[in-house]
Amino acid sequence: MSQSSKHATRTDSLETHLKRENPLLLEPLAEFRRLDRIAHRMGLLASNESFTRRVPWWPVVSLLGTFSAGKSSFINSYLGTTLQRTGNQAVDDRFSVICYSEDAEPRTLPGSALDADLRFPFYRISGDIEDVAAGEGRRINNYLQLKTCNSEQIRGKILLDSPGFDADSQRSATLQITDRIIDLSDLVLVFFDARHPEPGAMRDTLQHLVTSTINRDDASKFLFILNQIDTTAGEDNPEDVVAAWQRALASAGLTAGRFLRIYDENAAETIADESLAARFKAKKDEDIAEIHRRMKGVEVDRAYRVVELMTGAADTLAGDAGVGRLKSYLRKWRQRTLIYDALMLLPIVLACGAAFIWAHGVAMGVVNRVFGNTVSGWVIVAVAVVVLGALHYTSRSLAANQIARRIEPASQQAFSLDLRRAFRRNTRWWRGLFSLQPKGWHILARRRVAKIRDKQETMVRRLNDRFTQPSG
Structure with missing residues (x-):
C-alpha cells in the first residue's frame, strides 16, 4: 500500500470515529484534509504526513505531579x-x-497501540522519544500503555495519568512526553501531596510544572490540587500547610498560589472534631465539584480549539511561516544563481563573442582547412550555448544546495512545515528561475486557503448555537 493510501485510510478511520463520538468536528476535519492536499502538492508535507495527525481530536485531561500525590486514587474515584x-x-x-x-472487562494494551493510531495524542511519539534519547524510540512500550474502561465518565474524552516526576530514571524522554502532554491537553491537573509539606524538596517538579507554564497563552487550563488534605486536620493550624504550598508556588512564579484541596473519603483519616470534619468535607466537595465541572467542560472546549487549530494551520501554510518563508528562500536562490552566473558566465560570453567574430576571419580559414567546410560560426555558437547552459544549471544547483543546507528540517511541533522539501521541489532543473509563485500555490489554492480561514466565524457560530442561546 502506498504512503498516500495509508494516509487516506487513517483519516477515513478518524472520520468514522468522529461520526460516532463528535460529529461537530467533521467539518473542520474536511477542511484539514483540503489543507493536506494543498501542502502535499507544494511539498510542504510528505505524502504520509497530515495536519490531522497534529490535532488531538479527543478532549484530553492530564494528571501530573509527584509520586504518591493521589493521581491514581483520584482517577479510580x-x-x-x-x-x-x-x-x-x-x-x-x-x-x-x-x-x-x-467491553465490561478493562484491558491494558502496549504503547505501540498509541504510537500507530492517528486518533490518539501520542501518534508517532516514538520519533520524539528517539530525538531526545537515541535508541529509546523502539522501546515505546516502556513509556506508554493504553487502558480501556467501561465508564460513562470517560466516554468522549481521554485521561492521561503520568508516572511521578521523581519516580523514573529515563528522565529526558519522560520530560519530552510530559511536554507533549501539556501541549495537547485541554485541562492539566497538577497534584501535590499534603502529607509532605516540604515543597523545597520538590523544586525540580515546581520548576517544570509551574515556572515553565505560568507564561503560556493557555495557562488557564492548569489546576493545582493539594491532595490528601485530610491528613492536616491534626495540625494545630491546618491552614499553615496550605500557606507553605502557596509560598512555594509564589517562589516558582505563580503569585496567585490558590490550591484546590481534596481527599479520598474512602481512605481518609478519621477527624475527631465533628465541626472540623464537616468543614473539611464541605471544602473538599466544593473543590471536587469544580474539578469535575472543568473536566466535563473539556468536550466543549475541544470543539472550539479544533476550529482555532484549523485556522492556525491555514495561517501557517499561507503566512510568513509557510509560503512567505518559502518565497524568501526562492528569492535568495535566484539572487545567488544570478551572481554565480555573472561570475562564471560573463567572461565566457565575452570570449565566445570574440571567438565568433574571429571565426569569420582568419581563424575560419584554418578551421576549414582542418575540418573541411562543414564547420561554420553558428556551430561554434551552438557549442557555446550548450556550455553556457551547463554552467548555468551548475550555478542553480550550487546555489540551491547551499541554501537548502541552511533550512531547518521539519519538526514534530504543531503545523511544522517541511520547507526544505518544498524548496527542493521548486528548484528542480525544469522549474523556471523567475516563477512568481511556488509550485502548487496557484490562484485556486490561494482561494481555497482563504475560504478555510474565513470559515472560522461560521463554525464558531454553529458551536454557539449548540451550546448557547445568545438571543435568549
Whole structure:
C-alpha cells in the first residue's frame, strides 16, 4: 500500500470515529484534509504526513505531579472503578492513556497501540522519544500503555495519568512526553501531596510544572490540587500547610498560589472534631465539584480549539511561516544563481563573442582547412550555448544546495512545515528561475486557503448555537 493510501485510510478511520463520538468536528476535519492536499502538492508535507495527525481530536485531561500525590486514587474515584494501582511508593513507571470501551472487562494494551493510531495524542511519539534519547524510540512500550474502561465518565474524552516526576530514571524522554502532554491537553491537573509539606524538596517538579507554564497563552487550563488534605486536620493550624504550598508556588512564579484541596473519603483519616470534619468535607466537595465541572467542560472546549487549530494551520501554510518563508528562500536562490552566473558566465560570453567574430576571419580559414567546410560560426555558437547552459544549471544547483543546507528540517511541533522539501521541489532543473509563485500555490489554492480561514466565524457560530442561546 502506498504512503498516500495509508494516509487516506487513517483519516477515513478518524472520520468514522468522529461520526460516532463528535460529529461537530467533521467539518473542520474536511477542511484539514483540503489543507493536506494543498501542502502535499507544494511539498510542504510528505505524502504520509497530515495536519490531522497534529490535532488531538479527543478532549484530553492530564494528571501530573509527584509520586504518591493521589493521581491514581483520584482517577479510580472519578471512574467509579479500580483501574489504576495505588500506593505510597511509585507504582507505575509508564504514562497511562485511559479511554472508553464498551467491553465490561478493562484491558491494558502496549504503547505501540498509541504510537500507530492517528486518533490518539501520542501518534508517532516514538520519533520524539528517539530525538531526545537515541535508541529509546523502539522501546515505546516502556513509556506508554493504553487502558480501556467501561465508564460513562470517560466516554468522549481521554485521561492521561503520568508516572511521578521523581519516580523514573529515563528522565529526558519522560520530560519530552510530559511536554507533549501539556501541549495537547485541554485541562492539566497538577497534584501535590499534603502529607509532605516540604515543597523545597520538590523544586525540580515546581520548576517544570509551574515556572515553565505560568507564561503560556493557555495557562488557564492548569489546576493545582493539594491532595490528601485530610491528613492536616491534626495540625494545630491546618491552614499553615496550605500557606507553605502557596509560598512555594509564589517562589516558582505563580503569585496567585490558590490550591484546590481534596481527599479520598474512602481512605481518609478519621477527624475527631465533628465541626472540623464537616468543614473539611464541605471544602473538599466544593473543590471536587469544580474539578469535575472543568473536566466535563473539556468536550466543549475541544470543539472550539479544533476550529482555532484549523485556522492556525491555514495561517501557517499561507503566512510568513509557510509560503512567505518559502518565497524568501526562492528569492535568495535566484539572487545567488544570478551572481554565480555573472561570475562564471560573463567572461565566457565575452570570449565566445570574440571567438565568433574571429571565426569569420582568419581563424575560419584554418578551421576549414582542418575540418573541411562543414564547420561554420553558428556551430561554434551552438557549442557555446550548450556550455553556457551547463554552467548555468551548475550555478542553480550550487546555489540551491547551499541554501537548502541552511533550512531547518521539519519538526514534530504543531503545523511544522517541511520547507526544505518544498524548496527542493521548486528548484528542480525544469522549474523556471523567475516563477512568481511556488509550485502548487496557484490562484485556486490561494482561494481555497482563504475560504478555510474565513470559515472560522461560521463554525464558531454553529458551536454557539449548540451550546448557547445568545438571543435568549
